[in-house]
Amino acid sequence: MTYKFESNQAFAKKLDSEDILSRFRHKFYMPHDTIYMDGNSLGLLSTDAEKNINRVINEWKQTAIKGWMAGDKPWFYLPEEIGKKCARVVGADEKEVILTGSTTVNIHSLISTFYTPQGNRTKILADELNFPSDIYALKGQILMKGLDPDKELILVRSEDGRYLDEDNIVASMTDDIALIFLPSVLYKSGQLLDMPYLIRQAHKRDILIGFDCCHSAGVVPHKFHEWGLDFAVFCSYKYINGGPGSPAFLYVNSTHFEKKPLLSGWFGCGKDKQFDMALEFEHAKNAGGWQISTQALLSAAPVESALEIILDAGMHNIREKSKHITAYLAYLVEKDLSKAPYEFTIGTPLDPEKRGGHIAIEHATEAVRISKALLDHNIIPDFRPPNVIRLAPVPLYNTYHEVWKVVQTLKKIMDTTAYKHYSTERKTVS
Ligand SMILES: *Cc1c(COP(=O)(O)O)cnc(C)c1O
Numbered sequence: 001m002t003y004k005f006e007s008n009q010a011f012a013k014k015l016d017s018e019d020i021l022s023r024f025r026h027k028f029y030m031p032h033d034t035i036y037m038d039g040n041s042l043g044l045l046s047t048d049a050e051k052n053i054n055r056v057i058n059e060w061k062q063t064a065i066k067g068w069m070a071g072d073k074p075w076f077y078l079p080e081e082i083g084k085k086c087a088r089v090v091g092a093d094e095k096e097v098i099l100t101g102s103t104t105v106n107i108h109s110l111i112s113t114f115y116t117p118q119g120n121r122t123k124i125l126a127d128e129l130n131f132p133s134d135i136y137a138l139k140g141q142i143l144m145k146g147l148d149p150d151k152e153l154i155l156v157r158s159e160d161g162r163y164l165d166e167d168n169i170v171a172s173m174t175d176d177i178a179l180i181f182l183p184s185v186l187y188k189s190g191q192l193l194d195m196p197y198l199i200r201q202a203h204k205r206d207i208l209i210g211f212d213c214c215h216s217a218g219v220v221p222h223k224f225h226e227w228g229l230d231f232a233v234f235c236s237y238k239y240i241n242g243g244p245g246s247p248a249f250l251y252v253n254s255t256h257f258e259k260k261p262l263l264s265g266w267f268g269c270g271k272d273k274q275f276d277m278a279l280e281f282e283h284a285k286n287a288g289g290w291q292i293s294t295q296a297l298l299s300a301a302p303v304e305s306a307l308e309i310i311l312d313a314g315m316h317n318i319r320e321k322s323k324h325i326t327a328y329l330a331y332l333v334e335k336d337l338s339k340a341p342y343e344f345t346i347g348t349p350l351d352p353e354k355r356g357g358h359i360a361i362e363h364a365t366e367a368v369r370i371s372k373a374l375l376d377h378n379i380i381p382d383f384r385p386p387n388v389i390r391l392a393p394v395p396l397y398n399t400y401h402e403v404w405k406v407v408q409t410l411k412k413i414m415d416t417t418a419y420k421h422y423s424t425e426r427k428t429v430s
Contacts (some may be wrong), residue, residue, distance in 0.1 A: 003328070005332075021317055025396070025398075039239060041390075043241030046241060049301070052302060053298060057298065079267075082304045084097070089311065090234075101293075103234065104137055109292070112261075113231075117152070121175070125156065125177045126155055131187050162360075166198060175205070180202050181212070184213040188384050189360050190360055191356075195227060199228055209230055215356050218310055219395070221318075231252050239357055246303050265291065266293075267292060267293055269281065269284060313395075322357050329403045332403065336407055342410075343364065345361075346362070347360035364387060367388060368426055369420070374406075377412075379406055391406065
């Protein structure tokens with residue numbers, strides 16, 4: 001797919017006038033006078049989500065404990081209801097997705113179920129570019145089986161520190177691998193792995209495979225069920241716009257519903273059985289079986305509304321705009337900022353089909369200071385060491401004109417050397 005772009009301001013405005021998702025922007029609270037390009041880290045609050053939080057607050061106020069079973073949306077069933085909506089976003093069956101826990105807890109929970117080292121098959125295959133928390137969880141799970149992570153965790157290497165080669169991953173699917181766990185989209189470079197291909201290759205070798213879809217859920221369409229993916233986890237606070245620290249999702253393919261949840265808790269019981277208070281744990285034979293505890297309802301409420309917005313917009317439309325607007329950003333950076341004295345490079349696959357929702361802009365020496373200068377120009381990017389500025393033009397609320405302005409501002413920061421006023425130390429949260 002190639003797109004035709006021009007670099008002038010009028011063209012940016014023309015693209016906005018043709019944007020079929022432009023009607024969604026007004027639903028979101030944009031930070032005042034700011035261009036927000038960080039929806040890959042924390043999505044924005046929508047008025048719909050805010051209303052739904054207030055609805056639950058009112059139920060708590062007015063009905064207190066009755067809220068669990070009363071009203072239009074009894075709290076007791078909300079994680080399942082929200083799971084059903086989410087299933088449509090990731091291409092799963094209704095019973096295969098549940099809202100629960102947090103990403104890292106869900107990794108622990110599902111790996112504890114799916115990692116069953118036996119005989120020669122004892123190793124977990126992952127990659128060296130994954131988010132550190134995922135790797136910590138994998139190591140912890142190996143230790144819990146009484147094994148040594150230095151021996152049992154195999155990390156596929158990246159040749160350039162940015163990308164993974166799918167065929168390298170496949171070459172590492174040897175007969176001592178018990179389980180594969182990979183990211184859908186790499187959090188730094190934005191590379192989207194070919195999930196269906198990797199799933200097919202894993203299954204050919206009788207290896208179970210799971211994905212962390214934090215950086216793709218809500219911006220890249222998936223077909224978890226059709227692909228036969230065994231399991232997945234993902235957060236709801238990035239492209240799903242569920243709110244800071246909002247609960248996460250997990251997906252379990254229906255063929256695995258009989259497997260045992262080992263981080264077991266009473267919310268994993270069948271709905272009808274939970275309040276029997278039996279000491280024998282019998283888990284619900286659906287993704288809900290992997291719930292552990294009482295769900296935080298005030299945090300769940302915004303996730304529901306945020307998913308409704310995504311379903312209303314349509315994952316196909318979201319993906320089409322995402323590919324197009326990131327291509328536009330990459331085009332402007334290449335055209336205006338790649339040569340001396342700017343020397344920015346794009347650290348994201350240029351083929352839109354091979355990337356998620358953000359563009360990694362690299363600057364060999366000054367990325368930290370340039371990020372800080374952008375913040376002082378009311379543009380919110382994020383920074384990932386050592387040299388990556390991530391910019392995510394989010395299809396539901398960012399405009400082409402904003403992208404154009406970000407590139408103009410970057411140019412100005414370099415032309416005036418404004419970045420030199422800042423220290424090279426990374427902020428605590430960047
Ligand atoms: C955002 C993200 C996380 C965050 O984990 P939490 O448990 O929600 O703090 C983990 N893994 C990946 C790949 C992520 O992108």
